[in-house]
Amino acid sequence: MHAGSRTVRTHRYKWRQILWNFLKALPFWLLIGGFILIILGMTVTVFLSAFSTHWFGTVLPAGFTFSWFTKAWSEYDIWLYFKLSLETTFIATAISLVLSVPGAYVFARRDFPLKSFLLGFYQLPFMLPELAYALPVAAIFYKLGLAETFTGLIIVQLLVGIPFSMVILIPFIEALDPRLEIAAQSLGADRLRMFSRIVVPQLIPGITASAINIFIRMFGAFVVILLISGPKMQTLNVMVFSVLSATGSQPQPMLDSLTLSLMLPLLLFTFLSMWVSRRLQRRVGK
Amino acid sequence: MKADHQDTGHFQKDTLLLLPSLLPLLLIFLYPLIQGILLTLHKNGEAGFTFYNYIQFFTVRDFSNTIFRTLVLVIPSSILEMTLAFAMAYHLRKPIRGKGLLNGLIMFPLTLGPLIVAVGMIDFFKPNGWFNLFLMHLGILHQPAQLLYNFWGTFISLTILGVGFIFSNLVGLMDSIDPSFEQAARSLGANGFQTFIRVFYPLIRSGVWNIFSLNVIMQLAVYSSAIIVGNPASSTRVFSVVAFEQAMQYFNYNMAETIAVIMAAVQFICLGVVHYIRKKGYVGSASTFK
Amino acid sequence: MSPQNPAGAQTSTSVQIEHVTKRFGNTTAVNDVSLNIKSGEFMSLLGPSGCGKTTLLSMILGILDVTDGEISFNATRVDDIPMHKRDVGMVFQNYALFPHMSIRNNVGFGLDMRKVPKKEREKRVEDALSLVQLETLAERYPKQLSGGQQQRVALARALVVRPKVLLLDEPLSNLDAKLRKEMRIQLKRLHQDLGITTIYVTHDQEEALSLSTQVAVMSQGVVQQIGTPQEIFLHPCNQFVANFIGYANFFEGRLEGESGDNFIFRSEDGLVLATKKDQAHSVGDSVLLTIKPENIKLVEGLSGRNSVGGRVVVSDYVGNTTGYEVLSEFGDHLKVNVLGFESFPEGTELTLYLDPAHLLMVAKE
Ligand SMILES: Nc1ncnc2c1ncn2[C@@H]1O[C@H](COP(=O)(O)OP(=O)(O)OP(=O)(O)O)[C@@H](O)[C@H]1O
Ligand SMILES: [Mg+2]
Numbered sequence: 001m002h003a004g005s006r007t008v009r010t011h012r013y014k015w016r017q018i019l020w021n022f023l024k025a026l027p028f029w030l031l032i033g034g035f036i037l038i039i040l041g042m043t044v045t046v047f048l049s050a051f052s053t054h055w056f057g058t059v060l061p062a063g064f065t066f067s068w069f070t071k072a073w074s075e076y077d078i079w080l081y082f083k084l085s086l087e088t089t090f091i092a093t094a095i096s097l098v099l100s101v102p103g104a105y106v107f108a109r110r111d112f113p114l115k116s117f118l119l120g121f122y123q124l125p126f127m128l129p130e131l132a133y134a135l136p137v138a139a140i141f142y143k144l145g146l147a148e149t150f151t152g153l154i155i156v157q158l159l160v161g162i163p164f165s166m167v168i169l170i171p172f173i174e175a176l177d178p179r180l181e182i183a184a185q186s187l188g189a190d191r192l193r194m195f196s197r198i199v200v201p202q203l204i205p206g207i208t209a210s211a212i213n214i215f216i217r218m219f220g221a222f223v224v225i226l227l228i229s230g231p232k233m234q235t236l237n238v239m240v241f242s243v244l245s246a247t248g249s250q251p252q253p254m255l256d257s258l259t260l261s262l263m264l265p266l267l268l269f270t271f272l273s274m275w276v277s278r279r280l281q282r283r284v285g286k
Numbered sequence: 287m288k289a290d291h292q293d294t295g296h297f298q299k300d301t302l303l304l305l306p307s308l309l310p311l312l313l314i315f316l317y318p319l320i321q322g323i324l325l326t327l328h329k330n331g332e333a334g335f336t337f338y339n340y341i342q343f344f345t346v347r348d349f350s351n352t353i354f355r356t357l358v359l360v361i362p363s364s365i366l367e368m369t370l371a372f373a374m375a376y377h378l379r380k381p382i383r384g385k386g387l388l389n390g391l392i393m394f395p396l397t398l399g400p401l402i403v404a405v406g407m408i409d410f411f412k413p414n415g416w417f418n419l420f421l422m423h424l425g426i427l428h429q430p431a432q433l434l435y436n437f438w439g440t441f442i443s444l445t446i447l448g449v450g451f452i453f454s455n456l457v458g459l460m461d462s463i464d465p466s467f468e469q470a471a472r473s474l475g476a477n478g479f480q481t482f483i484r485v486f487y488p489l490i491r492s493g494v495w496n497i498f499s500l501n502v503i504m505q506l507a508v509y510s511s512a513i514i515v516g517n518p519a520s521s522t523r524v525f526s527v528v529a530f531e532q533a534m535q536y537f538n539y540n541m542a543e544t545i546a547v548i549m550a551a552v553q554f555i556c557l558g559v560v561h562y563i564r565k566k567g568y569v570g571s572a573s574t575f576k
Numbered sequence: 577m578s579p580q581n582p583a584g585a586q587t588s589t590s591v592q593i594e595h596v597t598k599r600f601g602n603t604t605a606v607n608d609v610s611l612n613i614k615s616g617e618f619m620s621l622l623g624p625s626g627c628g629k630t631t632l633l634s635m636i637l638g639i640l641d642v643t644d645g646e647i648s649f650n651a652t653r654v655d656d657i658p659m660h661k662r663d664v665g666m667v668f669q670n671y672a673l674f675p676h677m678s679i680r681n682n683v684g685f686g687l688d689m690r691k692v693p694k695k696e697r698e699k700r701v702e703d704a705l706s707l708v709q710l711e712t713l714a715e716r717y718p719k720q721l722s723g724g725q726q727q728r729v730a731l732a733r734a735l736v737v738r739p740k741v742l743l744l745d746e747p748l749s750n751l752d753a754k755l756r757k758e759m760r761i762q763l764k765r766l767h768q769d770l771g772i773t774t775i776y777v778t779h780d781q782e783e784a785l786s787l788s789t790q791v792a793v794m795s796q797g798v799v800q801q802i803g804t805p806q807e808i809f810l811h812p813c814n815q816f817v818a819n820f821i822g823y824a825n826f827f828e829g830r831l832e833g834e835s836g837d838n839f840i841f842r843s844e845d846g847l848v849l850a851t852k853k854d855q856a857h858s859v860g861d862s863v864l865l866t867i868k869p870e871n872i873k874l875v876e877g878l879s880g881r882n883s884v885g886g887r888v889v890v891s892d893y894v895g896n897t898t899g900y901e902v903l904s905e906f907g908d909h910l911k912v913n914v915l916g917f918e919s920f921p922e923g924t925e926l927t928l929y930l931d932p933a934h935l936l937m938v939a940k941e
Contacts, residue, residue: 039392
C-alpha cells in the first residue's frame with residue numbers, strides 16, 4: 001500500500017519532469033535546427049545549382065549537367081588561379097611558421113621588458129581594420145613594383161600569417177614541459193641543440209595543426225590581395241569575387257560552379273584539420 | 287626558470303629570436319600604417335599638410351553617412367548574433383549524442399567565409415529559392431520575401447557568419463567552466479535560473495564581452511557581403527564599400543585611407559562602450575584553482 | 577527544524593540506500609549497493625580509485641539519477657526530488673568555491689537561495705565562519721586563501737544551510753600530510769559537536785578508520801563489507817578488504833587438524849601454522865590465512881612453532897620502521913615491518929615468528 005502510493009507519485013513526477021524538460025528544450029532545438037537547416041540549405045543549393053541545366057521556381061532543378069562546371073574551369077582558367085592560390089598560401093604558411101617559432105618560444109618561456117606591449121603589437125593587426133594598413137601597403141607596393149607579382153602576393157600573406165602563427169604557437173609552447181629543456185641543458189646540450197632536438201620535435205604535432213589553420217585562414221584572405229592583385233596575379237577568391245561583384249553578367253549556375261571550386265578545397269582542408277586534431281588528441285590521450 | 291635567465295648575456299641572445307618575426311611585421315605592417323596616417327593628411331596628389339580629407343568626410347553626405355549605415359547594420363546584428371549563439375552554445379553544453387557534428391555545422395559558415403556564404407544566400411533566399419518556397423508552402427508568407435540585394439541581405443549574411451564566430455568562441459569559454467561550481471550552487475538550493483544568474487553568467491561574463499568586441503571589430507569591416515548580397519549604392523554603402531571605391535576607382539588613396547582611419551576610430555569608440563559596460567563584474571579565471 | 581547545536585543542523589536524518597545501481601552505457605559504476613546510515617552517523621566510503629564512490633555520492637546529492645534502486649531520507653524517498661530541494665550539503669573535492677564572490681557571500685549563498693532574512697543571514701554566516709575559525713577572513717576572495725582555509729570555507733558553506741545530510745568527497749586529498757591530519761581532527765570535532773549525518777568518501781584507510789562510526793569498503797561498484805572501524809580492521813571479511821586495510825601476506829591452504837585453542841593449517845607449499853580457532857571454520861576447510869607485515873616478528877635462534885626461516889631480499893629503511901621482503905624457506909615472499917632502528921642488509925638469514933593471535937582466516941575473493 002505504502003510502496004504503491006510511492007510509485008504513483010514517482011511516475012507522475014517523472015511524466016511532469018519529462019514534459020517540462022521537453023518544453024524547456026524545444027525553443028533551443030528549434031533555433032539550432034533552423035540555423036543548421038539554413039546552412040545546409042545554402043550549401044546544398046550551391047551544389048545543385050552548379051550542376052543544373054535549368055532551375056527556376058521548382059524544388060529541384062529540371063536536369064543535371066557538368067557543362068557549367070567544365071565551362072567555368074576553361075573560361076576562367078580556374079586551374080591557374082587555383083594553383084596560384086595554393087602556391088602562395090603554401091609558401092607563405094611555411095615562411096610564417098619558420099619566422100614565428102623562435103619568437104613564440106621566447107614569448108612562452110622568457111620574461112623581458114615590454115613583453116606585454118610586444119605581445120599586443122603582434123595582435124594589433126587583428127584589432128585594427130584591415131583596410132587601415134592594407135591601403136598604404138598597396139600604395140607602397142605599387143610604387144616599388146611589387147604589386148601584381150608572385151612575390152608581392154606572398155609578402156602580403158605574411159601580414160596575416162605571422163601574427164596568426166604567433167597567437168596559435170605561444171600557448172602550444174607554454175603547454176610543453178619546461179623541465180625537459182632544463183634536463184637537456186643539464187645533460188650538456190647547447191641552446192641551439194636544445195631547441196632543435198627538444199623543443200621543435202615536441203612542437204611538430206602543434207605546428208601541423210596550426211599550419212592547417214593558418215593555411216585555411218590565408219586561403220580566405222581577401223582585402224589586401226584584392227588591393228594589390230592584377231588581372232592575372234590574383235588568388236581564387238579574389239577572382240571569384242570580381243566575377244560575382246559584376247552581377248548579372250553571368251548565369252547563376254556558372255557563378256555557383258565558380259563558388260564550388262572555391263568551396264571544395266576549403267572543405268578538404270577543414271576535414272584534414274579535424275582529422276589531424278582528432279589524431280593529436282588521441283595521442284595526447286584525451 | 288625565470289630566475290636563472292636574469293643574466294644579461296642570455297637575455298640579449300634570447301630576445302634576438304624575436305627579430306625574424308618582428309622585423310617583417312615592422313616593415314609590412316607598422317611602417318605602412320604610419321605612412322597611411324600621413325597619407326590622410328595630404329590631399330590626393332598634393333604635397334601640403336592639410337585636414338582636407340577629414341573635412342571632406344564629415345561634410346560630404348555620401349561619406350559621413352557611412353558611419354550611420356555601418357552601425358545600423360553591425361550593432362543590431364551583433365546583438366542578435368550573441369543572443370542566438372549564446373542560446374545555442376548554452377544548450378549544447380550538456381552531453382548530447384552527435385554534439386560534435388552539431389557544433390561543426392554551426393561553425394561551418396566560418397570556414398566557408400563571406401564570399402561563399404553570400405553565393406549560398408543568393409541560391410537559398412532568392413524569391414523562388416527553397417527558403418521562400420518553404421515558407422509559402424507553410425502559408426507563413428503569401429508572396430516571396432525580398433531578402434537579397436538590400437539591407438536584409440547583408441544583415442542575414444553578417445548574422446550567419448557572426449553566429450558561427452561567436453558560437454565557436456563561446457563553446458571554448460563555456461567548456462572552461464568547471465561544472466562543480468554549478469553543482470555546488472544547485473546543492474545549496476539554487477534553481478536552474480538562479481544558478482545561471484548568480485554563478486554561471488558572472489564567471490563567463492568578461493569572456494562573453496571580449497567575444498562580442500572581437501565580433502564587432504570583424505563586422506565593422508564588412509565588405510564582400512555588402513557588395514554581393516547588399517545594395518552597395520544605398521542601404522549597405524558601408525565604410526569599406528566607399529573606401530574601396532575611392533582606392534580602386536578614383537585611385538584616391540588619401541581619401542580611402544581617411545575613411546579607414548575613421549573606421550578604426552569608430553571601432554575604438556564601440557570597444558570603449560563595450561568595455562565600459564562590462565567593467566562592473568568579476569574578471570578573471572573561472573576554472574577551479576588549488 | 578529547531579536549531580539544536582551551533583550551526584543549527586538537524587540531527588535526525590537517517591539515509592537509506594536500497595539496491596542502488598548506476599550504469600554509464602556499458603560500465604556499471606555502482607552495482608546494487610544497499611547502505612543503511614543511521615542518523616548522526618559518520619559513514620566512510622572506502623575504496624580504490626574508480627570503484628564508484630563519487631558516483632554514489634553524486635546520486636545522493638542529485639547530480640546523477642539512479643539507474644535502479646531507491647534513496648530515502650528518514651524513509652521518505654528523495655531520489656526523485658530535484659537537487660536544489662534535497663537539503664544535502666556537499667564539500668567538493670576541489671571545493672568549488674565561487675571565485676567571483678567573497679568568502680562571506682560564498683557562505684551566504686545557500687541562505688540567499690532560501691530567502692533567509694538579512695539579519696539572520698548575517699548571524700548565521702558569522703556563526704558558520706567562527707565554527708571553522710575563519711571569522712577574520714570573511715571579506716577575502718577564495719583565491720586569497722590557502723588550501724586548508726578553502727577547505728574550511730567549503731565546509732562552512734555546506735553547513736550553514738543546516739543540511740539534512742553532509743557529503744564530503746575526499747575533502748582532504750588536496751592538502752599536505754600535516755594539514756591533512758589537522759583538518760581530520762577538526763572534522764572529527766565538528767561531527768561530534770553537530771552530530772550531523774555524514775557520508776565521507778576517501779581512499780585513505782587511516783582517515784576512514786579514525787573518523788568514522790561506520791565504514792563501507794567498496795570495490796568495483798560493490799560494497800564488500802560494512803562495519804565499525806574495529807570490525808573492519810580486526811575482521812575483514814574477504815581477501816579484498818583484508819588487502820585494502822593492510823594485510824599483505826596471504827597463505828592458501830587447508831585446516832588439517834586442531835590442537836587445543838588452535839587449528840593447524842598447512843599451506844600448499846607445506847608451511848604449517850597454528851591459528852586461533854573460530855566458529856566459522858572447522859577442520860578440513862580450505863582457507864586463506866593472512867597477517868599484517870607489522871605483526872610478523874623477528875626472532876633469534878632456531879625455529880619453533882609458527883616460525884619460518886627466510887632470507888632478506890629487499891630492505892627498505894624508513895625512519896623508525898624498516899620494511900623487508902623476505903623469501904621464506906617455502907618459497908613465499910613475505911612482507912615484514914619491524915619497528916626500531918636496527919636494520920638487516922639484504923641477504924641476511926632470519927627467523928620469522930607468526931603469532932597465532934594475529935593470523936586471520938578470510939574468504940577468498
Ligand atoms: N560520466 C561518466 N560516464 C561514464 N563513466 C563514468 C562517468 N563517471 C564515472 N564513470 C566511471 O564510473 C566508475 C566509478 O567512477 P567514480 O568517479 O565514482 O570513482 P571514484 O570511486 O570516485 O574514484 P576516485 O577515488 O578516483 O575519485 C569509473 O570506472 C568511471 O570511469
Ligand atoms: Mg571520486
